[in-house]
Amino acid sequence: MDFDFSRKIPIGVQSFEVMRNDKFLYVDKTPFLFKLAHSNRVYFLSRPRRFGKSLFLSTLKAYFLGQKELFKGLYIEKAEEKRAEIEKTEAWVEYPVLYMDFNTKYYKDTEALLTIINLHLDDWEKLYNLSKTSGEIEDRFKAVISALYQKTGKQVVILVDEYDKPLLQTMGINEALNEEFRNTLKAFYSVTKTCDQYIRFAFLTGVTKFSKVSIFSDLNNLQDISML
Template identity: 55%
Template sequence: MKYPIGIQDFEKLRTNGYSYVDKSRFVYKLATEGEYYFLSRPRRFGKSLFLSTLEAYFQGKKELFKGLAIYDLETEWKKYPIFHIDLNTANFREKDSLYTVLNDYLTTWESKYGTRESEATLALRFKGVIARAAEKEGCGVVILIDEYDKPILQTLRDPELQAEHRAQLKAFYSVLKTQDRYIKFAFLTGVTKFGKVSVFSDLNNLTDISMATVISASAE
């Protein structure tokens, strides 16, 4: 028996014979019963692996789920455009560090879905690329954000930089509300409860499942 210690990639776990506690029934339940979710957990609690599992599901990688509960529950295995942002590995203690990270993600997506000259801010670029991806692929997009609060937590001793990060994140995350018609599913994780970080004041459609008991129930 091989234990997946430190492995955060679902495809790597499944293709290399590691043990896996089947959480795919919960993936199906979340994907079919709601649209916007938030999950708060301490680090090393499997948040990144769960996001990777969601990503594989929305990529339609049916073969990775063979033998798991979702394999027989899902019938379509449709592929969706996915915007996966991982803020877990970056260092946000330097000025413009958050801009650099988000700009890198946006540049990659824009190389596939295009851009407009008028999209001068990170939020406008995010808004535009979501719309273009949905229109090009003919379906809603999936947005996965890991450790949404790390730029804030890493700058607790630098109030000025923290305020800058907070303003950037507030505008960036507000796109999830303004582009609702183009979004199929969104899942955000972090260490802190989102109400305490104040970057979601414009986003009131997130369902916080951090303490929810329904997630532990079996999907019918």
């Protein structure tokens, strides 16, 4: 097989949009993505860092935002059209997407974690022109999801990158703070269960295996695909 030297090698590229628009070499992962998007609805993936988790989340984000032009020539381009034809539904539906990245911050205390989560909530309210909410983070999260569904008539997509970064920074170092982080994140992530009727798809990534972390104990709808 001839190598296409016109394609750049994507070293460190984590944005699917950049990957496609700047013509980087891309190994088509959309058959797997398409299968996930139309099977179960809530997934967890554990992989070491730099194993492509962020790029895969970015690809999911582009798909659920209906950015068809980015998938030209890939498996999913025709698969999505065929699915819509068979199901007699619209292809490339744009869903409201809530994307969170915990990877880039240092979490020195619970206040720092709450600040980051609240900033995400603020950003989503601004992005989708929702009414400003206040209160506990889990209550705000519920309100945002519900408001988005009521406003758009579409279920919400939730994407979380490196869910466990706050836990890894404190594990074995400050167990009391680690426990506070666990309780905070457990309350926050449990919203994906209580708001199940408003959620089209959810995908969480991390380094640690979720079965070892009690924050997901309430999410019996979560499918672990780490071994696939």
